Every structure is written in C-alpha cells, then in structure tokens.
Amino acid sequence: MNIGVLGTGVVGQAIGGKLVELGHEVMMGARAAGNGKVLGFAARTGGKAGTFAEAARHGEIVFNCLRGDVALDVLTAVGDALDGKILVDISNPLDFSGGAPPALSVSNTDSLGEMIQRGLPGARVVKTLNTVNAAIMVDPARIPGRHAVFVSGDDKPAKGKVMDILRGFGWREIIDLGDITSARGPEQFLPLWLRLWSALGTGEFNIAVMRRD
Amino acid sequence: MNIGVLGTGVVGQAIGGKLVELGHEVMMGARAAGNGKVLGFAARTGGKAGTFAEAARHGEIVFNCLRGDVALDVLTAVGDALDGKILVDISNPLDFSGGAPPALSVSNTDSLGEMIQRGLPGARVVKTLNTVNAAIMVDPARIPGRHAVFVSGDDKPAKGKVMDILRGFGWREIIDLGDITSARGPEQFLPLWLRLWSALGTGEFNIAVMRRD
Numbered sequence: 001m002n003i004g005v006l007g008t009g010v011v012g013q014a015i016g017g018k019l020v021e022l023g024h025e026v027m028m029g030a031r032a033a034g035n036g037k038v039l040g041f042a043a044r045t046g047g048k049a050g051t052f053a054e055a056a057r058h059g060e061i062v063f064n065c066l067r068g069d070v071a072l073d074v075l076t077a078v079g080d081a082l083d084g085k086i087l088v089d090i091s092n093p094l095d096f097s098g099g100a101p102p103a104l105s106v107s108n109t110d111s112l113g114e115m116i117q118r119g120l121p122g123a124r125v126v127k128t129l130n131t132v133n134a135a136i137m138v139d140p141a142r143i144p145g146r147h148a149v150f151v152s153g154d155d156k157p158a159k160g161k162v163m164d165i166l167r168g169f170g171w172r173e174i175i176d177l178g179d180i181t182s183a184r185g186p187e188q189f190l191p192l193w194l195r196l197w198s199a200l201g202t203g204e205f206n207i208a209v210m211r212r213d
Numbered sequence: 214m215n216i217g218v219l220g221t222g223v224v225g226q227a228i229g230g231k232l233v234e235l236g237h238e239v240m241m242g243a244r245a246a247g248n249g250k251v252l253g254f255a256a257r258t259g260g261k262a263g264t265f266a267e268a269a270r271h272g273e274i275v276f277n278c279l280r281g282d283v284a285l286d287v288l289t290a291v292g293d294a295l296d297g298k299i300l301v302d303i304s305n306p307l308d309f310s311g312g313a314p315p316a317l318s319v320s321n322t323d324s325l326g327e328m329i330q331r332g333l334p335g336a337r338v339v340k341t342l343n344t345v346n347a348a349i350m351v352d353p354a355r356i357p358g359r360h361a362v363f364v365s366g367d368d369k370p371a372k373g374k375v376m377d378i379l380r381g382f383g384w385r386e387i388i389d390l391g392d393i394t395s396a397r398g399p400e401q402f403l404p405l406w407l408r409l410w411s412a413l414g415t416g417e418f419n420i421a422v423m424r425r426d
Contacts, residue, residue, distance in 0.1 A: 098322070103321050103322050104321050107320055107321045107401070108316050108317050108320045108321065108404075109311070109316050142425055143423050143424065143425055144423055144425075144426055145421070145423040147421075147423045150405075175409070175412055175413075176412060177405075177408040177409070177411075177412050178408060178411065178412060182408045184404050184408075185404045185405035185406075185407070185408040185409070186405060188320070188401040188402070188404045188405065189401070189402060189405045191321075191397050191398045191401045192363075192390075192398035192399060192401060192402045193398075194398070195390040195391060195395045195397075195398040196388070196390070196398070196422060198390075198391065199388055199389060199390050199391060200388075200422070200424065202424070202425070204424065204425040205422055205423060205424045205425070206422075206423055207420040207421065207422055207423070208358070208360075208420065208421040208423050209409060209413070209418055209419075209420055210356050210357055210358040210360045210418060210419055210420070210421050211356065211413065211415070211417065211418045212355055212356055212357075212415070212417040212418070213357055
C-alpha cells in the first residue's frame with residue numbers, strides 16, 4: 001500500500017521503517033525538500049523522501065507523526081491532499097512552555113484528535129498509538145503480556161484498516177474506544193504516562209486492561 | 214486504629230465496611246447527624262455514626278470519600294480537625310454539567326488533590342484509589358493479574374501508612390507516583406477510564422503497568 005509519513009522524528013522514523021519492512025511503499029515527508037532526516041530515512045530503508053505535501057499526496061493512508069504543537073498547522077496546509085484518506089493521528093498535544101513535566105495544550109473538553117478532524121473534515125482521522133513510546137508502537141512484543149493500544153475515530157471502516165496495520169505491527173489487544181471525541185481519553189493518559197515514566201525510570205512500559213474473569 | 218470516613222455513598226460504604234472488617238474503629242460522617250445512610254452503616258457493620266466534623270476528629274487517618282464537587286468545601290469546613298492527620302483523598306473532580314461522559318472540573322495544570330492539600334496545609338494528603346470502582350478498591354482480587362493502584366503525596370511517612378492500608382485491602386502493585394502534583398496523572402486517567410467503561414460495558418476492570426523484562 002502507498003503510505004505517507006509526516007514527520008521525521010523518532011516516531012516517524014520508527015513508523016516509516018516498520019511500514020517499509022512490512023512491504024509498503026512509504027514516503028516520508030518533511031517541511032523542506034532535501035531534509036537530511038528524510039534523505040537518511042530513504043537511504044537506510046529504501047523508502048522515499050518528499051515534502052509534507054508530496055507525502056500526503058502519495059499515501060492512501062497517512063500517518064501524522066508530527067509534534068503536537070505543529071501538527072494542526074502542517075495538516076491543514078496540505079489539507080486537500082488528505083481528502084477521503086485515512087489520517088492516523090499519533091501526535092500528543094504536549095506543551096513544554098511551563099517546564100517539565102509538560103502540560104497539555106488542549107484537554108478535558110476537546111482533544112488534538114478532534115481539532116484535526118474538525119480542521120480536515122474530508123479526512124478520516126483515527127487516533128492511536130499515542131500512549132506508548134516509538135519502539136513499542138512498532139514492536140509491542142518488547143513488553144510482556146496482553147497490553148493494550150487504543151483507537152478512536154468517527155469512521156468505522158477507517159478504524160478497521162488501521163487495526164489491520166496495528167495487527168501487522170504485532171498488537172494483539174486493540175480497544176476501540178468509540179468516536180473521535182474518545183481521543184480525549186488516551187490524550188489525557190499522557191500526564192499519567194509521564195509520571196509513570198518518572199517513577200519507573202523508563203519509558204519501556206505499557207498498560208494492560210485487566211477485566212474480571 | 215481510629216479512622217474517619219467522610220461521605221456516605223458507594224465509596225464511603227465500601228471503604229468503611231472494609232476498614233471495620235479489618236478491625237479498625239471506624240466512624241462514618243455525614244452532613245447531618247442522624248443521616249440514614251450513616252445509621253445504616255453503623256447498624257450493618259458495627260462502625261460508628263457521626264457528622265463530618267465528628268468523623269474528622271475521630272480519625273487518626275481520614276478518608277475523603279466525598280463527591281469531587283463538594284469535597285473541598287466540606288474538608289475546609291472541618292479543616293482544624295484534620296491538622297497533622299493523614300487525609301486519604303479518593304475523590305474525582307467529575308463535572309456532569311455538560312452531560313455524559315463528564316468532564317473534569319480541574320485538570321492539566323492542577324488537580325483536586327493539590328487543591329485539597331493547599332486548602333488544608335496542616336493535613337498530610339495522599340491521593341489514591343480514585344482510578345477503580347468501589348468494589349475493586351477494597352477487593353482488588355476481583356480482577357486477575359498484578360493490576361495497579363497509585364499513590365501521590367508530599368509526605369513520605371503518610372504515603373507509607375496508606376500503602377500499609379492498601380496492602381491490607383489486598384493490593385500487591387502500589388506505585389508511588391511522587392508528590393501531590395502527581396495526582397494530576399490518576400485524576401486525568403478518569404476520561405480514559407470512562408471511555409473504557411463504555412467500550413467494555415463494565416466498570417469491573419483495572420490497568421496493569423507492564424514493563425520490559
């Protein structure tokens with residue numbers, strides 16, 4: 001499948017590399033053509049390098065691996081290219097302006113996932129994977145047990161396709177939380193994630209949802 | 214030990230009943246003397262009935278099992294009685310004014326746990342147990358696996374005593390998240406808890422924190 005990856009950081013590199021490994025035609029997009037991280041990705045993985053707009057046009061599915069504070073601006077700038085496409089939103093609305101640990105730039109009665117869906121009404125936004133670090137996103141077997149990843153979105157077929165990709169990454173426990181407003185749940189999990197990271201001294205963890213037998 | 218329980222709802226009844234069962238001298242407090250739920254608790258368990266102020270004076274440790282929207286007012290009204298005591302805060306700042314699912318009345322850069330600690334600087338506030346339903350709070354073995362409960366607070370000896378009580382309830386995985394500001398994590402977990410409750414069709418679940426081997 002043709003897949004676009006927007007963002008060149010740790011998350012974009014992990015997602016893009018895994019998708020290439022799984023046989024997809026991946027184009028990673030950066031702000032500027034010739035960006036060193038995108039060229040490095042192409043050289044290392046055999047994927048393609050492009051701009052944000054080129055990667056958005058290339059993908060039948062597009063992954064938002066941008067920083068939360070720039071995601072909405074970049075996505076709306078390439079908006080038309082995303083019409084009708086599945087937009088997988090992995091970003092977190094972290095606000096470091098008040099120091100560490102970061103607060104959220106949007107929370108409680110709204111979420112970045114909803115803002116992106118409102119900003120791109122033609123896209124089929126699915127929020128997922130924002131609750132684990134990049135290594136676990138694409139290799140959940142790093143962590144023992146039936147730990148969980150969540151999906152939120154208004155479009156059920158889009159969620160189904162994203163769940164197929166997640167299964168390809170190795171995820172066994174995928175919990176559909178509901179429509180895009182349910183993205184508030186996993187986004188507001190981040191403050192607990194950050195405190196756990198501090199308490200455990202590692203980001204190599206995830207939560208499992210244990211139910212009564 | 215003499216323990217006060219403020220609040221007569223499902224959480225107060227569960228906590229109070231379990232503490233009596235474990236051999237403690239429990240007084241449950243209500244707004245008005247002679248409150249039917251408090252008298253019912255006393256008749257059913259052998260605990261004592263009182264007002265908020267009487268239960269606060271009675272306890273060496275006091276459990277805040279009040280609704281989040283009234284907790285701060287009630288606690289500051291009985292404030293002097295809590296000086297130097299351990300105040301176990303189980304309340305959640307749920308705001309149902311916008312319909313279901315509820316939003317939080319305080320979040321992100323503050324928490325109800327911190328508001329209570331600021332409002333009662335003489336009390337030793339420990340936030341815990343707010344991330345599970347009342348039945349699981351006092352009987353974690355209802356859920357299989359090594360699922361977790363969190364503690365947050367500025368006073369380490371106070372957290373240690375609360376952890377002893379939690380072990381008495383049956384908790385095996387107790388994670389100290391840090392000072393009282395870390396209460397933001399478990400409080401902001403509630404939106405995810407509410408979506409999981411909706412997705413799973415039951416409140417009989419909890420999260421386990423799975424780490425890399």
